[in-house]
Amino acid sequence: GWQGLIAYGCHSLVLVVDANTAQTLQVLERHKASVVKVKWAKENYHHNIGSPYSLRLASADVTGKIIVWDVATGTARCEIQEHAKPIQDMQWLWNQDASRDLLLAVHPPNYIVLWNADTGTKLWKKSYAENILSFSFDPFDPSHLALLTSEGIVFISDFSPSKAPASSGKKVYISSPHSSPSHNKLAAATGAKKALDKVKILISNEKPSAESVTLNDCLQLSYLPSKRNYMLLLYPREILILDLEVNQTVGVIAIERTGVPFLQVIPCFQRDGLFCLHENGCITLRVRRSNSSITGTPNEEPDPDPVQELIYDLRSQCDAIRVTKTVRPFSMVCCPVNENSAALIVSDGRVMIWELKSSISGRNLRNSSSSASPLYSPVSFCGIPVGAFQNKLPDLSLDNMIGQGTIAGEEQLKSSFLQEVHLKFLLTGLLSGLPLPPFVIRMCPPLTTKNIKQYEPILAVGTSNGSVLVFHLTSGLLHKELSIHSCEVKGIEWISLTGFISFATSTPNNLGLVRNELQLVDLPTGRSIAFRGERGNDEPAIEMIKVSHLKQYLAVVFKDKPLEIWDVRTCTLLREMSKNFPTATALEWSPSHNLKSLRKKQLAAREAMARQTVASDTEVSSVESSVISLLQEAESKSELSQNISAREHFVFTGADGQVYHLTVEGNSVKDSARIPPDGSMGSITCIAWKGDILVLGDVDGNLNFWDLKARVSRGIPTHRSWVKKIRFAPGKGNQKLLAMYNDGAEIWDSKEVQMVSSLRSGRNVNFRILDVDWCTSDKVVLASDDGCIRVLDLSMKPSCFRMDEQDLIEPAWCPYLLVPRASLALKAFLLHQPWNEKYSLDIINIDYPENENIKNLLQEQLNSLSNDIKKLLLDPDFTLLQRCLLVARLYGDESELHFWTIAAHYLHSISQEKPAKPRDTAILQEQLVNPLDICYDILCENYYFQKFQLERVNLQEVKRSTYDHTRKCADQLLLLGQTDRAVQLLLETSSENAHYYCDSLKACLVTTVTSSGPSQSTIKLVATNMIANGKLAEGVQLLCLIDKAADACRYLQTYGEWNRAAWLAKVRLSSEECADVLKRWVDHLCSPQVNQKSKAILVLLSLGCFTKVAEMLHSMRYFDRAALFVEACLKYGAFERNDDTNILSLKSWFCMCANTQSLKLLGFKQGAILFASKAGEAGKELLIELKQPKEEVTQE
Template sequence: MPLALTGSLHPSNRDAVDWSEKGLLAFGCHCTIVVVDVLKFQIVQTLDNHNAAVNLVAWTPIPSIMRHTPMDPKLASSDLSGSIVVWDVLTANITASFRSANSTALDMKWLVWQDANRDFLLALHSNNSLILWNSDTGEKIWEHRFAFHVYHFSIDPFESSTIAFSSTAYNIVLVKNVVIHKAPAAQCSFLSLYPNDKSIAKDTQIVHFEYHKGSPNVLLALTASEIFVLHVPTSQILFNAKLETSSPLLRVISCRDRDAFYAVHQNGHVAFRCGVFNRLPEDRVGGHLSYEIACYNESQRNNTRHRVMAAALCPVTQASVCLLYNSGRIVQYQLKAGDDEETVKYRQRYITDLIEFNSELKNVHSDLRLAQHSVYYPLSSNLTTVAMRPMENVDVVDQNSLEAMHLAAVGTHQGIIHLVNIFTCHIEKDLQVHSCPIKCLEWGGSNIIVSAAYSNALSTSSVVRNDIFATDICTGTKKRIRPEVDESPIELMRVSFYQCYLALAFQREPLEIWDLKSMRLLRRMSRACPIIVDMAWSGKHHTVKTVSEMNVYRENLVVLDNENHLYHVVVKGLHVRDGKEVNTQWKNGSSQMKCMVWKDDILALGDSQGRLGIWDLSKKQCRQTNPSSRGQIMKMTFSRLTGDHTLAVQHQHHIVLWDTDNLQPTQHFNFGTSSAPLDMDLCGVTPIYIASDSTFRYASTLNRNAAVAEKDKPLLVNGDFNRQMWSVAKGTNHTNFEKFGSDTLKMIEFAMAESSNIEKCANIARFLGDMNLYDLFIIIKSALDGSQLPKHLMKFWPSEAYKQATADTLKLLIANTKTLEQLEQNVESALVLGKKEWAMDLLLNNDLNVGDRASAMKACLISAELNTEHSQCFTKMIATNLIASNHISDGVQLLFLIAQGLDACRYLQSQGLWHQSVSYAKMGLPDAKDVVLKWVEHLMSESVSHKSLALMVLISLSEWREALTLLISHNEWSTGRILVNVLKENDIVFEDLYAQINGDS
């Protein structure tokens, strides 16, 4: 459960945000990690263990299809001190903690490795070292050091062994062949955003970059005012846009299911750009790729100090984006159709519903808009004071109403009073009472807050104008208690035990006693009144007298001055007796008293050396502790529980709970150096406090973390809810969704609607955030009905669509060839596609002025007729020798030139270039099935063991028996049964396998 409520962010919390597939948004706020359930858009957990500001957070990836076991969400976080912590979020337990000496993590991502457990955490440290950690044990698996500066990295989502790093001078470094069992080799390649600009300063950096999640071999990069879309294999720029804007770019976030991305600016402006490719007629080389602005968010009226610190996109819907501001405020925007005025809940609208990817491989959409969906409001910055609501006289039937809640009133520098439900750490109400910083705050009853604030007068003198109001928390009505005049600043304010009287102490003015009911001044003490340090009303020594059906209370006030003198003031009705000095039993030579609190017969005082004194008035006995290393006592408060004398004592960096009967400490909260307590109070015997990091905390446990209760678990990580959803997919009726809330049935109407079995399963998997299963189900659907798969599943496309998409990209690349390396790669791709004319034209008509003679000879070779048996045998022999001599590219080109592409793909597979062989087979062979099936054998081998990918490839080839056999062999009975039902629905029957699956218990 959340034990903290955060406010403004630390500058190092920039980009410390991550959105999980399960609808949980985690972000860092100073040293605390906050987890928000986006379905309800409220905090469900806070995690506190770091001693420095959190700079990175990363959710663990979802499990693979072949290891599909339910698991609670885990989160990795790092801080400026270099500490990395792995959390079990729901239980708030730390599963591992580790660090690399003398370095800080600059970037951190989970390495998804085939079907292995999701335990591998890749971290880039400030000493230019890349470390792979085992997150279960905290052990370092390997470390690779760079000889140059690197700052951030992005893992290729289509090939996790390839990683890109940002470096200086707008350079991107590519490292390939990254594996989990050994560090990568020192070889790397460089890609520059400005390859021909030699004037770029060496200390310039890329603002942000990432691999495109929805388009293979594409990388997105930002400078402060430019967007780049790069083709990684050829290092060519596919799209570039210079933006005329006053606010720098902050982040680019790509979509997974469509060729589109969001560009976020520091001022909160978000533009959604969708890829559009314009082909030239008659299969001509060229064309134009642009990422046009489809829509942008509504204008934000933010001042210059209110800026975006981080942004995150929902990895499931890709239609919801959250902006995290430096104030701690989170704004969620929802992508929707332009004419859609309905407010749609989160997870009810997906990007695939708004943008169609048709059989012509184009994005098609109507007018779109990016509308504000919901806002999370944090505490204001610069908290000043906190006070716990008295619950003695609360008698309300509706326990969920504001009148029945355990509330803490939190005063702020902006004059706002936040009413915080301490058990949920949720702001129930905000009261804008003052326009200046609140200095004092007291409860004048269960529904009345008395607050004092002051602003400096328009003069150079030290006088101010004090604002003192009594505010009704239910209606928001406020009443001024005393007139506003130029005077000395108010220092202290104390409401009496029966909330009848109000004592006000000023910096250089005499003490005032007010009647809180009638709001009239009862007495202003004489000018001889000393400087008051603290005041306390008695909770025991009072009497009540009824006069004319009204109760007249006699209450006692004790005043402590700056010379350690105590004065006793008696207030009864309209009469205030002069204060009389009280003889104390303090030892001579004691330090200056700083604070005081009174309950029953116990008067507690604290001094500047941390000494605590307990004066028992009934026994006329005084006890005190020795001076403390914790330093000066700043404030004290007694528990309000009847007969309980637990005392909370606030020091500069500590809060200590004391058993005053035995004068022994019972609990000690140490804040270290990361923050300091500003004010505190007690809820029962549990401290609540505000700290210098603009955080409010309910300190129910010493470790500052608590598990999420079963009833409070977010819906998408609730195991029972997940099981019931899958029971709907299997056609069983053992469901009871009502217990999850009245809104749940509306939310899951899609699962109850009439649709095909596979569509229902795909929608349920996506709603629950299991994108691996979702991909599997839409591949099954595509294999059955021929529907077009999105581009991120391009490797499962039929050869015809794959060839068309590759040819479209090659047209752009050929038209923008700038270097010899690009020319060679583009010629190879053209030959594989069978586009000899493109290859010859590129070889003969380019502006490189390098290797013209070799290019001309190669063009002649391509144009030659090699149809005779002798020429083909000779060419094949030369190609084989070239491949054996490690000139693989030349050999492959020759083989495709003589229509021996199948042999070329086999040679590539023998060299371990499996992905390239499959890609070339789909580009250049009339039937790629044999090559793809050979790849499946490789994936299923013990040395690779990537069975999940093998399963999806088999299904894309409609190899149903082999797919079912693979599921059975790995005991994936649930997925197997779903596939069986889908196949039966389409009249595909394997009786022996069906009986085996259905017979399993």
């Protein structure tokens, strides 16, 4: 998303990951079924306190439910449900002038529904004839939309938020690339290449014959955001680029026979490039080769063999992953702000973040480089030309890494500061998920007052492939992965904060015997040793292991074999029970032991020894001295082993339900008591013991609470079948008990013998629980069969957390997480610090009357910026405009990014033009090398726009295959003023064609039109009659023939063809006439029924109407943007100086902007005072007001 975060669906959860630090920031749990689509809201609007930076995300699942989230708080804003089938596709509307909350979704099989995603209201619904698979919005025109259906493509041209499309769209069919004739002709002689290029038409209005319909292999359809009216279709083995003006393929990216098929493609906006994901997990970047051989010089003999199609060269690729049955790439996303990093999600839960890095190569590499033309570094950085190349600038975004590549080679070589660049992918982030279930989990020993210094909350997870994963539970990050077993891990017991024992059993052989593996692992070093030495081959399976309370002894329980007692410290076997000893069904160590009394004895001995050394020998009797010598011996021994062996007890139950009590001390194991079975209980499956309370669970779901002190027992039937595990919560006096069953879990209070909460599979959750444990005294951790591990509170209800309450290992830059006031204050601080001599990134010393807490949060955000960014922000030569652009990128603010890109471009080029009347050629040269990118379409310079349109029509002409296409090309050439080539095309019409006579006469007319005045007036009369009688396009052509393009534009606008009029004005009119046409268009865009003011502002910027832009920003209440823009204009001298009143009024706005934005809302007093002082007369009252004590201002 524009917010800089990655969201992905995982089973019924939605995870949110920070791309820079590769940390999971949020997990959203509310869906009951698998999530199939996640989409971040757009940020294409002006942000202020009323519409702040907020993290909004829509997710959809297989049952047709859409949830819109407020990600920061983890709450659902609304839930949407129309049908009960999986959502096929959904997108937020990108034009957010009217509303920022609109979401379009495809509800199977054939409905599109527009929702208000803030309230969950349905605005309209529309059905189509075929099943809809996906759709794509036209990034240049919000009223255009294309649906990919099971039969072809449906183009909708009357999309509007206010009402459903009236028409059912224009339907076109695709013949699959593999059945199109071009593929069958590949074997022909080389001369067939030209014919092949002409035959490859893939879109037609006729339904293709049955055998050629294999649309199902079309994986994706997308408009290209880098240039208008192009679309790509993705097939497993090729990508087709279509020119929608003529519905024809103008480029094919095919994979060689041995190559790896495509899965997904993401077209770029800033450059004509494609990020492609292949089936082996490899991401490749392809960039269009610049076609410098096409020259757009009018009426010249065309190149005998011009570029036949758009060619995309492979520029970079990342490493593939190892694909297996269970491991394959799922999907890729690309950062929409900078387009220089991509993330890949793999089916095993890994998220890999790849960043594109550029390196400047030496000139000598030119000769060795492949057939692809070289890529050059860009000529401008953040909108301002870089001049003779400074030190290498950071790779901010794709357009800062590679130049436009649209300029012919000679011109590029003339401008000396271009350097050739190479691109490569670097893996900068990796998040690993959990492997496939089943798991066993065990939390490390609990936090106590003694271990508080070295305690870390870590969870060990044993997996089916024999490895143990150790997770840091607060951050959810993988701490270590240890491959220690060769088969499925069945249980883990911690023996200290940094060591555990785990056991695994292989699958049984035909005698029912297995290989048991019992490993002792030291976490800091990762060293593991076989705990039972050589034992373990061909014996009954280990059922469970239990470590004693003081971590001295280990009991190992087998399936059909008596238990073993081991000493954990020395790894020695203390006792293997005899053959006739009963097999244990459940076992638990007692929390009581004699360590305290032993310690007391040890202290007494030490004191006695001290007494002995002080007193004289005569006073000591012989008896005492012998005792002391024994104690000294014991003391020295215990110091050698550093351990006193305390006495510990355990109880276990036999198959008959009898409870046995045993004592272990040193290396002796004594049988001490037996308690007869309780008749009300079935076979005992588990025991838990804490303090004076002992709890038993059985196969029938009964829990039996024994109070050992009061000598009473109480049985509770839970009616939940087999009790698989019971465990007491840690913490002194905490008698909560966690019980796990086949179908869920419960928490009990053993003091009151009452159930606290319950979780049941199929009732309140959809997953089955595999294992449970306590992670703190009031939180439990569950492992479930959907492959997730969840931490829940005592209510066991799934709940999301607030992101700002989370402790991250590494601070992440995300201003969206701050409260609205704080995120806007941080933005103001980064943008402009007029009160400082030089820029600073230290906000603590600023006079900013917010509480210290917020200041600290802001400082944390500033500290988390990368060093490259900090360097730029502190650079005194980094101009205000560049700063605005950089901050727009940092905030992922789409509306600001487009505004400042265009403002920076035109403010710079206009300030260059002013002093340069004599040196016109130099200026023109710079503009040639550095025009505004073509992705801004109608906002580009006229000469560059014309050049692009000529190249486009050249390509269309080369690709002609039917009469219709030829006619469209001839029409375009006439509008572009390329009369000679148009005549050639008109004369190609064959004599059998119905249009033969008409086209021949038209050719004669075009060649003779330049003659007398009377003929012109006749043509004008005919043209106006044609337009009046509904033949708009024909009339406009005639007007263009007699150089009356301005009239033609007026007619097009009258008939509502605003885009066409703007296009014609750009390619045919002088700059003054063109500006008139575009200004009329601006008025139209601002009208309430159209309401595209943000587009209107950009058009005004491209015309250089800066005063008008400032006025409009002010009238739209974009005060912060207006203030910065006026400041930038004054720096560039873009306002006419002689217009004093004008400047004064602007200055008075300055103070308004300062007042509203900086003072009232954000509390930056120093900045406000400075702005007010700039405002001259108008600012005087304000200054007085600002310098008053704070209370009065707040009252007012």
